[in-house]
Amino acid sequence: MSLRFIAVFSAICVLLPILVILSFFLQPESEIWQHIVDILLIDLLKNTFFLCIGVLAGTFVLGVGAAWLTAVCDFPGRKFFNWALILPLAVPTYVLAFVFIGLLDFSGPVQTLLRTHFFLPLKWFPNIRSTGGVIFVMSLALYPYVYLLARNAFQTQGKRILEVSQALGQSRTNAFFKAALPMARPWIASGLMLVLMETLADFGAVSIFNYDTFTTGIYKAWFGFFSLSAAAQLSSILLIFVILVVIVEQQMRAKMQFHQVGKMTTETSRIRLYGWKKWGACGSLSAIVLIAFLIPCLQLSVWSFKSAAVEIDSRYIGLLVRSVFLSLMAVTVITGLGLLMSYTQRQYPDYFTKWTIRLASMGYALPGTVLAVGIVIMVNFTDKQFIWAVKEITGIQFKSILNGTIITVLFAYTVRFLTVGFNSINSSMLRITKSLDEASTLLGVTGVKLLQRIHIPVLKNGLYTAAMLVFVDVMKEMPITLMTRPFGWDTLAVKIFELTSEGEWQRAAIPSITLVFAGLIPLILLHKKSEQTAL
């Protein structure tokens, strides 16, 4: 019983920040809030709206197009593109953002080259620091979500649907638009909802572009106007949007189960492309990989080489050590809690436990800025009680106990990334069926031995995956760390934010490339895994 109590209690703790934020939706308005409503709110809404529409359109075209080509068609380099197209996931959005500004700005290498070598008048050159620029960068960073899900949909049903449609007298083009695309709708929509969550949550990229959205509004209300309550009120509006997106996403996921048709049979059943189509497919996918991954990485490497002598010093080591330390701490807490919850769910399959755990693993949808606000409000409140209690008992007056400590940051990470950890642990846990325990019991292996010989080996992979994913996610995380870290606890991501807000692209390159390397680890493992399952 105590196991279940701990799990449910932790789940409720994880839910609290969300409830705290939501409660601000109904709070009386302050003066600063009035100011925000009068001056900023319309702009924030407008900016957020255009950004979302633009990024959705961009990721839809890139993601669905690339998925169709790699999943259903055959052309030179298909296998390479199949996995190369997910590489942009390794680059944090804010890194991609500053690299593109550095590349395409007036003083950047591209415009300089065109000006000095070709003497071209550059009036026509689009300004990268614009709405279009943010949309461009974020589409490139986020399309892999749509790509992965759409590819999965096309792989499981694409070819057969085409054959059915052709047998009914439709042309291939017609079949794509009339049958394959509509059937893949739940997958594509689910991918787009993930993109929408990331777009709403993004703080780093938009602040580098000086493009004001809700997340930057929240940050400014707190650190500019010093009004935590105004920040919370803005957060509550954003949170409501996010909840709507989550609901749609969940519905799409439920729909996917009903649309599942079956695996595509063989490699030979792909549609072979010829002539200009073949080279068109090759060329456009090369362009995506180049622009979204290779060129940014090249630029980062160039900057890194130039700045290596100055930048790789004890400060860099300090940043790296703190990033790794925080990530490892978060890994310990999250995998521990994930394991506990997963066991509890296995042991007590009742509705109450199931739903608490399910709600607790909704944190992945929370924008970091919103979460930070909610947690700091919570921590301030508990601190007040603690300080009062300590003063009553011992007479010592503390200024703060939890606030500004590592516990706050870790708590925030846990809320945000528990889903990631829990899901991969739980998918291993599902493999340990009740009958596995019983089979082992009948063979005389019970108790601790059962854990040693069955549970731990089977869970091992899930635990590794969970640890690795959480580690990388925490390494890349920016707004939570920025807003809740203890004094002096700068990490790689925080440093990138500080340097880029002063336009120091080159100096930000080494921390950035470190994060890209970290981000590549899970992608390589994912690739290996998918090769094992032969698809």
Add this chain to the structure above:
Amino acid sequence: MVPNALEVNNISKKYNGKCVINTFSFELQKGYIGCLLGESGCGKTTILRCIAGFEAIQSGSIFIDGSLVSNSSLRIPPENRRLGMVFQDYALFPHLTVRKNISFGLENQSKKRRNRRVMEMLDLVGLTNDAEKYPHELSGGQQQRVALARALGPNPDLLLMDEPFSNLDVSLRERLSVDVRKILKDLGISALLVTHNQHEAFAMADMIGVMKEGQLEQWDTAYNLYHRPQSQFVADFVGEGVLVLGKVTSDDEVQTQLGTLKGRFSYPCRNGCPANVLIRPEDIIHDDNSPFKAEILRKNFRGANILYTLRLLNEEKILALVSSHHNHSIGQEIGIRPQVDEIVLFEA
């Protein structure tokens, strides 16, 4: 006297006040294969789990090999019952190879003996070449055989099998059930399986118990279940056939729409009583000279035979299994004649 491999005496079990097993009794002799047959949800798996010791019983007692393992106050833990079990989902350990799966229960033996036993088991189920594979690399039938080898490894007194063939396709199911029976018989192992498939039960078991809602309707050989069902439920559940209405006119005669049937009654019936008479498809002979005519409603071609569904004059329907040389069309009237030596009938 050799004790029975398994004795189940009047066991009962309730879940939330609802009776799932009700005063259930049967015995299985040593070296025999028993089978509990019934619809899903009739409690057959629960009985298996009670015998294995995963579930407690509220009354009655269970003896394995002559020793008491369960009653209302005692429950010997499953690992001390010297049982093997094949699970419906096989429950193979996904992280272990076939060899290690089989040797899993043999840890207390010396390494040499263990290896020899594993080789024996691999040989027995014909998987010597797949010893180093992992379960996910095997086909369903192979996984099933690994599960069997693993259960037999520690040389149990009794083998339990929960729907052992339900995850396999039909053709494989038949072949494997014959194979498994041969393996068990060669080893002289006593076994109890549960299934909802009567072909499986007939192919595998020496003794079959037909279950209905937690109760045992009849514990008997396959022949007796088919030809001497003790209740209308069993008559209906086992094999094909229909019950037609009749009236008992003497102690070896009953009057039906097919004329007066004369033969030994399986169970005595009072004179003058209305009764339901079991007519199996093979009891009906196609005979153009017969005075009894019936209209063909449906036909089901089965290769050597055709199963006709016929309508008698009073709208009663019967089944007739006729050699497929006699190919008639639907709607046609054909002559039929009943041929029964022993009459199964139940007082209506």
